[in-house]
Amino acid sequence: MKRISLLLGIALLTLGCGSGKENATKSESTQASTPVNPSDYASTITSDELKDMLFTYASDDFEGRETGQPGQKKAVNYLKQHYIDMGIPAAQSNGDYFQTVPLQIMEAPKVSLTVNDKEFKAIDDYVSVLASKDGNINTNEIVFASYGIDDDKYSNYSNLNVKGKVVLIKSGEPRTEDGNYVISGTSEASKWSNFRQEYAAKRDAAKDRGAAAVLFYYPSIYDMAARRFGGSSGRMSLKGKANDMYYFLINENLAKALLSDIDTNDSVKTILASMNLIYTNASNDFTSENVAAYIKGSEKPDEYIVISAHLDHEGVKDGEVYNGADDDGSGTISIIEIAEAFKEAAKNGHGPKRSVVFLHVTGEEKGLLGSAYYTDTEPIFPLANTVANLNIDMIGRVDPKHEEAGDDNYLYLIGSDKLSTELHNISEDINKKYINMNFDYTYNDDNDPNRFYYRSDHYNFAKNNIPVIFYFNGTHADYHKPSDTPDKIRYDLLETRSKLIFYTAWELANRDNRIVVDKATE
Template sequence: MKKIFSLLFILPLAYSCTVAQNPSKYANIITEQSSKDHLTILASKEFAGRGTNQEGGKKTVKYLAEQFESFGLKPVVNGSYYQPVALMQVAYKVDSFQLAGQSLINGQDFYIQGDNTNATFHGEEIVFVGYGIQDEKFNELKNTDLTGKIVLVINEGEPKDADGKSLITGTTDKSTWSTSRFKRIQELTKLNPKLILAVNSQNEAMITRMNNRGMMGRVALDRGNAAPNQRQSVPVVHIKKSIADQLLAKVNTSFDQFIATKSAAPSTAKVIKSALHASMGVKQEKFTDPNVVGFLEGSDLKDEIIVVCGHWDHDGILPDGTYFPGADDNGSGTVAVVELAKAFAQAKKDGKGPRRSILFIALAAEEKGLLGSQFYVENPIFPLAQTVACINIDMIGRIDDKHLNGDHNYIHVIGVNKLSTDLKPIVEKANAEIKMKLDYDYDHPEEPMRLYYRSDHYNFAKNGIPSLFFFSGLHPHYHTPEDTIDKIDFTMMTKREKLIFNTTWEIANRDKKPVVDMPLEDAQGTGR
């Protein structure tokens, strides 16, 4: 009986020594070619920027689930690889907009700033208020009642005298009415108009920009609120100069003429006989995009979970057809999650699997505010108390501005001085064979970019889970359509993947989980 007990005692130690041997055999399963093959697909035009609530995103999650299945990872979300993330898109929608007998198109003829719930706006006349300035030295709206009226304002410049001096400052210096972009709009809304039409020489460029991005609205987690908590501020419709000129012609002026006019006194508000009818407002659309989750069960420490994650989403495709390949952000990190899953799965097939379990997660909606990871920590598949570490991979495929003229053999490691003093020694041990420069600059407490708080690991760290963030740095193509696969340094990307594999291997097989011995508030900071 005593001999049997002794054997049982030493078996786990022997097993530990076996699996904790050099992981190079399995790290080398990660190759430049396989990484390039995956990234070529994920950054392709067919996947169209992997947008949230877009077709490219749907193709992405299907592809990732197929990879996890092919490796033999377990589907642990009720038999599925998908954890649906409950989301809500909030956008300003225009059902119809008619002005002066013309049907105008949002994003083509105008863009809107507003937060009203859907409503109808109607009027048979428009009040032109010039610059809309209400200053003690120059008040265009003195004794003018704009309550419930539709207003047209020149949202640029200020009145000048014959010598080109501002009638407000008395000098050639601009007043705050001109330098503060929204001052006159804010002051106009205090007079309770129904709707404001604003014209500015920059409107055409802004209309294009808003058509491409602004009309897509914002995305938030769906908290199941019965009704939106909307304010009812005055909508501001920014129209093209050509449309404004059609209205201004009825009072014998134009945008350019009005700007060029020299005056010694405030202009008087003028009534333009022209009808406006519109139906528009903020609308909410509920939808889901999934976190893609694959589980590799450990051996003797299988109840302890390591999360290896990277977000699969990027900026998607815009209404004009422009798409954002996101080869680096975060196609590279997504590929790394896939490659690590493949390597660990093969180790397990060979009887060398990790002692701790690993949950591989391709996270949704990071670009919308770390939403996929936030949803996961609020709805964990395994209790967070069992999650002993988070390894986050977000952009590892490029050489950043800092290293362009120097050593390319580097990786930024973020989080080594948060929550656990074990993390830095673990990474440095993992790097013993890789021999890469470990750049800790972004971990400095006074680092202005605050990158530790800006990617998905942060939601795990807030819950007291020691977390590492691997990152190759920022570059001029960040969040542009030029973040393409031809700019990826696959030699360095693969080397970084192997370092992350070694780091995960070390955490998965060491006798003790990373200790939490640093104050939680050091990890929480002030948020994103």
């Protein structure tokens, strides 16, 4: 045995006498041929680190992280420093981790509105629901565009010129004689009469056609809208978003002054009526920040996997801090740990083939504003080259449904199959291979009354035909309450769920072919 050891030592010494370059080449060759086990890097995601960070991030010191407020500024600096400490560079080419998001707080504008010399009053008869430019309109005709639908299957705007005109529309959509909806051909309503989509869909249809102003008769939500938009609500929006058109919800009094049979009239016609509108904007401008870092891909650097979470929460109300530990401190801190895992892999020469973007967005609680700015106004990386978005919003708790069932090894997945069958299958396979968690698709149902698919930041990617997965643990008794605190987080679950997302991102970043988009958005 001693002789064999001696001969082996001489052989190794002889090999070691070669040049450093030869040794490096052999080392690199060995590394390249050695299969990479992502579990080696997933192991860097630990409940202890998640807990340590979240107890800071969701502490009272961060004052609930309300968009634009001092606590939110502390939050973005906290995130920035973590990426600096990990050696992960900023995503923006100028080296700035902060993507400035221009916002405005909408206060009730000053509006004077008369029709046929009769004055109508704000809140009593109408509410302005866009922050629009100062200006006035004088016209002697108003175009009634019925339901205000502009769809491939049915359009009220066919052969109708509304450019520069005032347009009157109403809620709902037409049905056939057998009671089915014209657009869907079934008993299922389309987005044109869905409560959460109709408002925006009809606004955008009129805007795309060049309307100067829209009067939207939507009696079932008018009282709610008057409460929300009628006073100094402090509602936020992206600065300049849709401010080239006036958009009003109107009540029955004003609607029937323009068209007495509006409830039953489905025709498209021009109404002869004099209207005078004077509008003065009362919004206040300010800025907030998205935080974006990334690891550049080694083989396909111009293709991107975006992992997102929102960094904001509700702030301080009536002297109580809304810490938002689960919503969405859990997602925010999860991304940092996932980023660390990718960075450790890169240090060992196993960096992702595709670029991985770590995106923390602002203003989610105010209407998905930070993600909308990224996708609709100023993408840091081209959307056409964005392979997928994995969005994390609340993954640190157990909801009542699963708690009662004694099942904490679960996660709700939303959107995984809506744009890419391949993404859904990859997600399932990765889970079975590494975690074996119970995926709950309850909220992925198109008829889900909660409409969660439209309520977090992934939707702004999905509407741009980018495949998404939304990871979610469901709501609980502390949702949007001061009691959503870090001591209630299940850090063992947060670790496991974070590892699952890391494994999925790893597969998407390193597979040979980009996933296929085989289903288009509406």
